[in-house]
Amino acid sequence: MSAIGDCAHLRQDRKGMCRTPLSGVEWTPSLIDVSTIITMPNALYVHIPFCIKKCRYCDFSSSTIKGEPPQDYIETLLKEASARSVSVQKIDTLYIGGGTPTIYPAKTIAKLLNGLKNIFSFRESAEITVEANPATVDIKKIINLSESGVNRISLGVQSFDNRELDFLGRVHTEKDAIKAAETIKKGGIKNLSIDLLYGIPGQSEASWTKNLKKAINIRPQHISTYELTAAKETPLYRILKKHENEHEEEIAQMYYKAIDILNDSGYSHYEISNFSIDNCQCHHNINYWRRGRYIGLGTSAHSFIGNKRVSNTRDTGEYIELVSFNKNACKEESPLTKDDEIKETIMLGLRMKEGLDTEQIRENYGIDMLSISKDFLSCRLLTANNNKLSFTKKGFALSNYVISSLFNRI
Template structure:
């Protein structure tokens, strides 16, 4: 049986830290790039033998700001992956980039090296909003970066957008969405702004005029409608793509595929184990180069122990869940889940094609609540299945 694997490489360096960002990234740490590169190259060599039976069909360089890391470092990392892993000739190889650090000459070199997908952090077409976010670019930089990426040969381009920004109106959101569409991307990610602890926005959230939940919901639904009319299919809560342009790497996260993470704070789900590395740049470098511990968390799960994940992750996608998959994988009764999904359908939150159940855009808006209810129903069903066994064991005593 063919086994596919994704590889994620975390590049935690940034020119500046955005006001809303809670990802592991560091500004002003460029002096550590050479040692980090050594650690990554060594780590690739150490992990590769464990993936001997796999074909790598996606590689994703995320951050941070990978485009700040430099074309030479990036191409060396990709070359090492190409040498040490069985890389599919049709692999999707993605680079995250900020418009201000997407250099035309370097993009051409990266495309020649094998990078074939680029994801640009546009976020907004409003320069004032970009300043509020702490972004180091303008919309003019976005236009230039898109043109340079196309000129370099990238035929698969994604743009990130954020709605729910301070003082943002429904009209200004539509304008940003329209500006993004005018650049003719193959993929769009539209994220609602979340105020995370330990970010500058969290500290001054009472000082800023954030759109309320109803306005954010309207922004989201307008994006779904607008993008649908332009031929973009919503294949995940926040992600939209033209036909066959879905992010194959990110789909691994939502459909239970295996992936290996490399770099500080990177996560993996590989060989039945799920683990992550410390969010500590210097600690990661020292750990790899000196052979010290770098794993922060680790757990081993059997396939049947992933029943809750199946619900949580699959219902993030437009494909949703099915009785055949559910019973085949976990030997659990699908009826309690289907009963709930039918009640959601009556409220306009879910639908079915006769084989699979999935959330509608309005269901996606409250998916956390709905998934919580489904997980409760799953737990009750599992308990009922176990009760006869427990009674039997109790009767033996």
């Protein structure tokens, strides 16, 4: 079963980070290489590394905090933004994720947003998303966010079943989630996304169906469904690992259920884990899947600049210290080889329902995708139409296997 969908929040790409230690290097324009100018980022990701409580499956960079998180983190983000603004074109999308960005009061998020708008030039139509935890939403906050330019909220619901929420260690209840979604709509945000998790131990197909139907009743513009995965260091890891193989078929059935129910309710399945109505796909994430360049600001944020993937330190204290001394907070840098580039293009391209442009792959890399995919085409895991190669429903569920087989053939 594919776990490409990572986890509850739409994550930045985590792969391929590594090797060259960079933190401590002073920011200078000489850090920008020529390739940066050719492919300049037009998307921003901002990471807020604070949460009210740690969920049992989560290893995202976030620490729990009582009360209001530090203001100096916001100032540091703006300082890092200024230092890195040289190599950016007009911003099409901004995604403030975490952690829990809405742990901050709306005025602080507005300050961050206004600061970013003073540093970067945003397109008028820019998609500006803020991730929210249902326990941190109130009408005043939503109105303020909407007035300061936020036009999309991604609400981390995960489940509408209180037992499942409790098992996951979420800080909110079903009632909180429904109320938060209504509040977001009332507060003037017209583009709402809801995240749901399946494969939660003890979750039945019936309970998953109920979760999907409750989400559909809210009628958000966008729904993301992710298989629950737990990182090694988390309390849920051992439990999930123990039952990994037993539940494979059940989990595949839950995935098919999501596709069928959401499609029947008018949601278009545009990416392996994502569905939308009214053409409200998440443009920020589409940029990731199309290998568009982006800058990530904040603790653990990843960037894709020129032909390099780089990531900031995961330590918030170190991040604040480095940036306040005008140092580079990037900890690792990974220049991509031709092979990396080909694999990324295939893997990310196949995530999208629109599929992979086989002509482009042939022109750019001399690879005949149709010929190396013959067996998957004949057993209908993949389908080809007008030079586009894409997964079928069954193929999406087996995407990890198919993609790794294709990698072995190139």
